Amino acid sequence: MSKATNKIKMRKRTLLIVAIFFxxxxSAFAQRGGGGQGQGGQRPDPKVQAKTTADTWQEKFGLSDEQHTKVYELLVASAEKRTAKMTELRGSGTMDREAMTAAMTKMQEDQDKELKKIFSATQWTSYETWKKENPQTQGRRGRGGQ
Structure with missing residues (x-):
């Protein structure tokens, strides 16, 4: 074989190795969730998420600035409680899915009781309607895209 043929074979082999590496x-990056919110990725900052939600609700339900502040504070406190409870349940070693679901449902109900105190009757009705029309916003998102 000539040197030129060997060079071509080496280049093809190198190119193949590089392609396999990429x-x-x-594949590993996609499995990990890309560092975003996918399964295994970073969770969003609760304060940022609470602000985004409070801003959205202010526009959607016509919250006053005072209501916006109260909703934001409630959402941050709820997120902190949720994180602590999930850490506690995971730390128990049982990973009891039913217990986790029950705890999350109870925390959502408690949060809604507090929201009802903040919202006007009209805003509350709008919120309840919106919640029924958008169940994915209540923590029942699909796996890998939360």
């Missing part, structure tokens, strides 16, 4: 790296 395919494996891309």
């Amino acid at each position: 395919a494996v790296a891309a």
